[in-house]
Structures are given as C-alpha cells and as structure tokens.
Amino acid sequence: MNYRSSFFILTCVGLGFAFLYIPILSMVVFSFNASKLVTVWDSANSPTLKWYYTLLHNEEILDAAWISLKVAVINASGSVILGTLAGFGLARFSQFRGRFTLNAMTTAPLVMPEVITGLSLLLLFVALEQLIGWPAGRGITTMTIAHMTFSMAYVTVIVNSRMASFDSALEEAAMDLGARPLKVFFVITLPIIFPAILSGWLLAFTLSWDDLVISSFTSGPGSSTLPMVVFSKVRLGVSPEINVLATITLAVVSTMIVVVSLWMARRRKLDKAAA
Amino acid sequence: MTASAGGVVKAQTWNDPSARPYVEVERVSKSFGDFTAVKDVSLKVYKGEIFCLLGASGCGKTTLLRMLGGFETPSSGRILIDGEDMTGVPPYERPVNMMFQSYALFPHMNVEQNVGFGLKQDRLPKAQIQERVATMLDLVKMGDYAQRKPHQLSGGQRQRVALARSLVKRPKLLLLDEPLGALDKKLREHTQFELISLQDKLGVTFIVVTHDQEEAMTLASRIGVMNHGEIVQAGTPSEIYEFPNSRFVADFVGSVNMFEGSLIEDEPDYVRIGSAELGGTIYVSHGISAPPGATVWAALRPEKVFMSISAPAGGADNVVRGNVQDIAYLGDLSIYLVRLATGKVVRVTQPNTSRHAEAIGWDQQVYLSWDATSPVVVTR
C-alpha cells in the first residue's frame, strides 16, 4: 500500500522524531561532561560521574525534591478521588443540575494559561486569609490545593472517556444479582476502570511534579519546589547539575512508561474479551 | 422444524380462567420525553411458561423487559410478580434475574466468581455458595472451566456461564434479552433445545425478548407480538401463525400472501370475498365478524397453495391462473414466485418430495388453488 511506506511520510516522521529527541539526548550526553561549561566537551576528563555526585549532595535541590514529592503524591491521590467522582458522574448521569457548569469547569483548566490560574488562586488565598484567617500564609497546603484544582480536570477527562466505552450492562447485571449501587461501584466499576484511574494518578503526579508557574504563585517562603529551584538556576544559564537531573528524570520516566504500557497491553486483552 | 417444546406447561394454563398469573403487567406505559416506547401494555404470564416478546427493533420489547427487571420505572401502570406489586422496586431487591444480550460477565472475575456473585450478595455461607455454583456449572456443562476468566472462553461458553449466573439464585422469573443472537446458526439450534430442557428441569418462568421469529416459534409456549409499543397479538406459536389477527402479524411471522378484497357474501358459517388483486373469488369456510362493506384481507400461507399445470377440479372459488416468474431452490423446498394476470405476485412453497419430479420451470403457466379452510381473513 503505497501510502504506508510513502517516502515523504517516512522522512517527515524521522525528522520529526529527531527534532524531538536531539535536545533530550544532548542533555543526557553532556551530563557526563566534566567541563563546567557543559556544552564544551572536556575530552581530557570526560566522561565522568562527578556531577551526579554533586547533584545528589546538593541540599537545596534535595529539599526541593522532597517538597515536590510530598505535594505531588497528595495532589495525585486527591485529584484521583475528585476526578473519578466527577468523571463518573458526568458519564453516568446524563442530566443533573449543574451538569453544564461541572462540564465547563472540568475542561477549562485543560487549556487555561497557567499564569491566569496561578494568579487567581493566589488572590483567592489572600482574600481567604483576610476573611477567615485561613490559610495562614502560603506554603505546601496552598500549593497542593492549587495543584489539585487543575489536576482533577485531567483525571475527569480520562475517567469520563473510559466510562464512555464501559458496558453499562455490567453494572446492571451486578444490580440484578442483588448488589446495591454503592457496592456495584466499588466491586465492579472501579476494578474494571482501574487502569484509567492509575494513568490519571500518574498524570496528576507528573503535572504537579513538573509545575512551575502555579507553584510560584501559590507557594510561600521555605516551600520551594524542584521546578522553582531549577528555574532560578536556569535563568542564569546552563548548569551541569541540571543536565544530570534531566538524565535521571528521563531514565525514571522512560522506565515507568515502558512498564505501564506493557501492563496496560496485557489488560487490554482482558477488556476486549469482555466486550 | 421439529416439534416445539412449548408444551412444557402441561395444561394450557392461560386458558384456565381460575389460574392466577405469575407475572402480571397491568396497563404499563413508558415514555422518554415525548417518545412513547411502551403504550398501555397488559400481559399475563403463567408459572413455568416460556413467553416470548417478538418484534422488530424499536417496538418496545426491550423497554418492557427492562421494566420487568427493574432497570426502568413505568410511567404508568403496575407490574406484579407472584402477586406482589414490584413496580418501583430496584433490581437488587427483585426475585427476578436477567440474562443480558452482551452476557455482561465480569471480566475481572473467573467463571466461579461470576456465577457465585449473586449468592454472595445474599450472604450465603461460603460452603453453600461453592456447592450451588458447582451444581449449576455442571448443569450447563461448564464444570471444567470454573477457574477460567471470560476472555478465555468462546462465545457459546460465555453464554452458558451467563445463563448459569442468572439461574443460580433460583429466581421466580428469568428475563432473557436476545439470548441466542450472538451465536452462529448451528450453535443456535443446539442451544435452543438446551435452553428448553434446562427450563423444564428447573421450572423457572422465562420471558424472552427476540426479533427472530424462528427463535420465538421454537422456544415459546406463547408469543406476544409487539409493534410500536403495543402487544398486537398474544398466543401460542400455532395460533399466531395460523390465526393472525391483523395484516401486521400475518406478515411479521413467516411469509404470507395478502389479498385485499370486499365481502360478496357474509354468512355465519362462510364468507365469499371478491378480490380485484387476485382476479377471482375466495371462499372461506368460516364466518367472520366485520361491518358490512368493510375492506378485508385474506391471508394465505405459501405452503398452503397447490400448484398444478392442469386446471384442478372444483368451482370458480379459490383458484387462479398465473405464470412462474422466479424459482429459488433451497434443497428441502423450493419457492416459486407466480405472477397473476392482475400483476400481483404470489409466493408458493413446495417441498421437493421426489428427486426427479415433473419440474415446473420458468414461464410455465400454472394453476394455483387452495382449501377453503386455508385462508385467514383479517379486518385490519
């Protein structure tokens, strides 16, 4: 079939992926470069692991990473709960008061520029503080709330879309056999849509872990996240420790993606057979 | 077609005026917005019956079934099961179970867990659940597959598991939504008889929804033909086939030749109909009730028409001449399309009883005739 192997298409795909990956690979390569200038290869001393050592002992970065981790985990777990409820509700109940609003509120954050969301949340926290005394200053709590607000939109979309291809006969069959609706949700629906919920959790985690703009607006003194620290370093130019960070991040993300997709592929067989 | 096993119900309970119906649908209607899916339907189903709701898609049969199962609430009317009003009762509180068209087996549980799910909801002791599940699986011949997951089973095997799951709770009523639709022809025939024998053994009342009239005729003790949300006729398969009450039913179940005409003579024990379509007269040896001058239709089944090359003996009634326009040879029988002088095409089926019979060929002039008892007169 001439469309498949069209030379033009192949070239485009090849060049496109090269475009996507050359920057990433260059970061990885230069993380082993001994020179402090990062991009000027010091062939006398390279490749070396010295920057890896430096990074893993950098207090500032380690503290920031720890904060990012805490926020990301709480955010992911909270977003998954909120997002699953919203996604399930939007998919199963075709009419309820406020459906249109809920739908709009869960899709707007997907495209909204982060500066707007960040600014508005900060102003909210300030106003709340004036009004009722909570939250007292900004920090991890406010950041987590902010992250949950936009992450949950992503989870909602994922769960909603998964429910669309979910055979409602399964839920009806369970009810027919005597299970009450709440039980059906926990014993039948949740286990079956679990992969979608898991990918929602991972997405929420990643969004929170990588977030810069919203975190900057809603954080306080002493609660700098990893991206915030990276940003302040990077504004000044390149830094070999950042290359190392990038390489480590890449390694973790790729491993995770490969593991998760293999697991998903196995489960897809299950779902297909049940349809 | 071999004999229908609808005779599971030994006495024809529905004809006994003192018998109490097991399931009663009382003037039930269901509307979705301004669309009325079920219009004022009343039905009595008796214990141990296999009752089939037969109709084309969109006729409301599935909606009616879902109301019986508790998945939809009637807009008006009542549903009684074993004497109790179950109209607003949710599915998990009804003594009714349903076998879904897609089987709806839980993909994350194995066969044993699927079948035992309903018993678990009733909080039966584990040992009892195991025992009943094992018995049921043996009954549907799936005992060896207890540990398998649904995606490891074939379509026919999944169907049997779905059946086991819906019967293991010994429901008062089992609802089946197009139970044989997903199976291929040979498997379907085999399963039809298995279904009937299973029902006989367990004595459960079945209500089946199907669009396949052959399936309905095989399975049912009685059939309810539905059209546009209403039950247009309910009766045994032979009643429906031989005595349809309307053109719709006559046409829907099996093939039929319909001749429009008007009453020439209307007597208590016979009628004579003149039909321009036919180009002749039809003599029917029973009386009908119709207002004078009304248009009537005579329904004639293709297998009840005799075809001959020479003119048959007898009067001018119930005979007509035509030309063979088309022949379809189906092995066990042949279908002939005969064109009359009026332009109407009549469908005749003849069994191929002997191998080298005098073959009637294309363009052959033939005489079509039939018994006075064969036509059914319908007035709507």
Next chain:
Amino acid sequence: MVALPYLWLLLFFVVPFVIVLKISFSDVALAIPPYKPLLEWVGKNSLAIKLNFDNYAFLFTDSLYLHAFANSIKVAFLSTLMCLIIGYPMAYGIARARPAVRNVLLLLVILPFWTSLLLRVYAWIGLLKANGVINNVLMSLGVIHEPLTMLYTPFAMYVGIVYSYLPFLILPLYANLEKMDWQLLEAAEDLGCRPWQAFYKITLPLSRNGILAGSMLVFIPAVGEFVIPALLGGPNALMIGRVLWDEFFSNRAWPVASAVAILLLLLLVPFMMWYQSVQARESAGAR
C-alpha cells in the same frame, strides 16, 4: 456524588476569577496585600463601591501592553501553524504504521510529553547559546566562522514553543486519524484520484476535528506562555504571560496584573468555547 468535585471547583476555580475581577478594579496600595479594598464605608451608613477603571485605561493606552497582547497572539498563531506543519505528517505516519511499530512510536511521542517542560526548554539553552552544541558543530565543520546569535531571540522562543507543544498537537490529531477508514482512500483512487488529491479532498477534511482540537491545545496555552519567553526569548520577546508575571512579582502591581489577566481571559474564552464545541462534536460523532 458529584457535589464534592462541583463544590471544590466552584470554590477554587470560579471564585478566584471573581476575585481577580474585583481586584482589577481596585487601587494599588503600599500595603499587604498591595491593593485597596473595593468596598468602603463612607460616613456611618453608606457603603461605596469604588471601581477604578484606571487599570484598564492604563492597559489600553500604554502601547507596551497592546503590543504584548498582539505579539502573544501572533507568536501563538505562528507556533500553532508550525506545529501543524511538523506534527501532521508525524501523526499521519504513526496512524498508518503497523500496530507493533505504531505502539513504539506512540511511546516515543508520549515520553517527551511526560518529561518536564522546564527541562526540555533548558535543553535548548544548551543547544542555542554562543558556545552551545549547534554553534560548536557548525564551527567545527567550517560552515560558519563566528557563533550565531540564537539564544535570547524571538527565533529561540519560537523553537522553544513549537518543541514543547508538538506532542500536544500530535496526540489528539493521531487519535482522530486512527479512527479513519483508510478504505475511503482506496475507493478514491479506484475512482481516479491521485494520492495527493485524495489526501486533500478526503483525509484532510475528515481530520478537521483533530486539527482543531490539537491547534486549540497549542494556541490557547501558548498565548499566555511564560516559561519559554522567560528562558529563551530575549528582552524583545514581549509575551503577555511574561508581562503579567513581571507586573505581579517585580512591580507588585496586583491590580494591573489582575486587569491583564481579565483581558487575557476575555481574549481566550471564545477560543476555549470553540474547543469545547469541537470536542463535543468529536464525541458525538464517535457514538
């Protein structure tokens, strides 16, 4: 059941916007927080609402802001176009590939998507700077004799935006193309259409929803983008996201920043609604 997320979003998503609106009408103050309250007690029993439209007037008259808005739209638009040009063939190629190859290619597209945007933009700093990789390679090959100035220019910003948002375009477009019935192209060819014509007349129109969805996912956030202009664009790369950040953090002019946010929001709402309707159409068609 949906009450919980509904209330959460109402409180933490909608209410903030109301507050932003409110503050955009207030005066700047040297206080914490740096704005004056909107409602003031005048005398004993009357409450006055002071709506200060100065902030908005300021934005409209000062050419900096108008320029920033216009530039942001221009940059976002051109970036979207470039993403389309690069991304469409890629999405098409992936959709047409054999299933085994396709899954690998998809993973390769998804991987950058899950890697921090900040780090990926950082990668370009290393590539584009004066003694960066690109200059070093070109110089060592003798193609140029002096390093090219690529970093801190609008060029770098475009590269950064296209690079970062490319996966956001490819994925929805791929999802749309994957559902296409390729036999339509065979039918077209059978009827005398040449491959390019078939693409133009059949594939392109059918992928319209995917193109729109992907474009909106790039365009709308790109208008308000901050990180990329801050790291790669020079002082001349005037983007409204950056302006908002500076007003807020550097100038502590919260009311003006709020006004900027409101105007930006008003500008983008039509596009967001368009995106919603495209999504609704796509899911309705899928059913």
